[in-house]
Amino acid sequence: MSQTFKMFNLQPFLVEAVSDLGFTVPTPVQEKMIPVIKDGKSVVGQSQTGSGKTHAFLLPIFDGIDPTNHEVQAVITTPSRELAYQIYEAAKQLTSHSSADIRVRNYVGGTDKQRQIDKLQHEQPQIVIGTPGRVLDLIQSQALDIHTAKQFVVDEADMTLDLGFLEDVDKIASRMPEKLQMMVFSATIPDKLRPFLRKYLQNPVIEEIPVKSVISPTIDNWLMSTKGRSKNDLIYKLLTLGEPYLALVFANTKSRVIEIANYLKAQGLKVAVIHGGLQSRERKRVMREVQNLDFQFVVATDLAARGIDIDGVSHVINDGIPEDLDYFIHRVGRTGRKGMSGTAITLYTPDDETQIEALEEMGIKFKPKELRNGEIIDIADRNRRQKRAGHRKVELSGSLEGQINKRKKKVKPGYKRKIQDAISKEQRMERRIKQRQAHRDMKREKKARSERYK
Structure with a gap:
């Protein structure tokens, strides 16, 4: 010892x-x-x-x-x-x-x-x-x-x-x-x-107790867009692409858990279901079977993210991003434990962009991926167009545009820097406003969370 x-x-x-x-x-x-x-x-x-x-x-x-x-x-x-x-x-x-x-x-x-x-x-x-x-x-x-x-x-x-x-x-x-x-x-x-x-x-x-990173470095953290795709079909293909030791699929609501589980069962997969609507005896039985590796696939609400510690989870799939972003960390943390490697896959739509940015601000790094012709491939950063556009042209308020347009061919020393400082200040203000709005939105959504996670 x-x-x-x-x-x-x-x-x-x-x-x-x-x-x-x-x-x-x-x-x-x-x-x-x-x-x-x-x-x-x-x-x-x-x-x-x-x-x-x-x-x-x-x-x-x-x-x-x-x-x-x-x-x-x-x-x-x-x-x-x-x-x-x-x-x-x-x-x-x-x-x-x-x-x-x-x-x-x-x-x-x-x-x-x-x-x-x-x-x-x-x-x-x-x-x-x-x-x-x-x-x-x-x-x-x-x-x-x-x-x-x-x-x-x-x-x-x-x-x-x-x-x-x-x-x-x-x-x-x-x-x-x-x-x-x-x-x-x-x-x-x-x-x-x-x-x-x-x-x-x-x-x-x-x-x-600080963590060296928000999620374990042993976790391969993927981000995949579901735009134009059937989410249920994508989950099925991701689960059957390799040979996961034990895969957890997290959904935000009990009804969505049941929907995903029924779809996967219809495709021939043996699936365990865990949510707040199960009787205590039933939940204990399912958990015992999962721990005995009677199931390879588990679909659950966040009850399982905070409440269940299962060794050997190789894959976690997020059907969407939870309203409370702390739950994201708990979900992903089910894999990559005790030094073992794991893969976390988060599915998202354009509506989730604000929450993804909030996760990135928390220090979570994603690898953009796509399932194409039965293979997982790396793709470019989802924000590459916006970033390029940001280098070409910055949208300014009317007052700042007027300030720039009034420049003479001969300008006083420091005038250019003054303009740049004004632009930077306005951009900072806009970012703060957006962050405050996102925070308010998330607080409003939190009020309904207890019911949603049952």
Whole structure:
């Protein structure tokens, strides 16, 4: 085992557990967060998906658990069932290496609440993992007793806010002791999240874990226009062009997921479908089959982008660009993990141009591609004509054109530079106006996002 993990002074069973997982060197978020959490400080960790944050909080929590204390000691909430199951599986893997019995329980919607209440009457877990709604439900039913907990993790806080669960998290936190170690992890820190953070976190350690690039350098990131083509047919051809190990197709709505899946099934492909409309038992069954590689193709809403961690995804296809651009990063981040190569393909129409430019401003680089005669070929940058036109002629306001047209054959020194500065200033102003308008448009679209992603 690498000395870098041993330097955390974790209990031997935890070092053994991470070694069994194949972890050798801590990720940046683990390196920064584990010592701080072990020290008992509240933290706000801002890091992207796939950064290793689950073990950044699980390892120090397990390190401090007292197996002889049969009360709730830590609570972890996360906004989706899939994320809860993912954390629960990671926790169970850690407990499997412990000689002492550490009770971890997972509470999510869609499961038998009465059965959970009956079990809680006899025995409280030491670590609680679950979705905010079900955890709060069990607390209000006076079955789950969390007043003894000393640690509270709010995972994927921005998604918790987006899906309307922050109020439930607030009520859960209010039932805990005043001296509480709070750990909040989030890909972004929206303004609407800040009042919650101020309410419960006194002088937290705030760590923003920078990423070397917005998406992994192991991902081949393609951009393909669907102009004049059937999008369903293009997706089918892209999926069957090579031999993907496991391919995810993301769509913005449940109805679009069903439409794509039905088309692919009609072409003879065996396709798994994941969206918010599935019952919990059905979603668990599908996920188990996907992880067992019973399916080569999965069509899903963004529920899968943030909530499901599947090893070996070789291809991701975006049926379109999500309204919330953060979801784009989470989608693409399903492939190219753990140093493996992956291919991400984003399909777009001319209407998506503003969002593509916004992604490029975030530092995401695309390779323009086209499917022609059954082959993927490189094509020129989609903006090449506009760029050339920009060199030939710049559109100016009437006042600036008049200023230029009034020039005499003999001009004062510096006049030309003055004109150029005025042009540059006007162009900057126009860019700012466009950016502000695009930002306002995206904010308006966000209001309907919760419904669209179900």
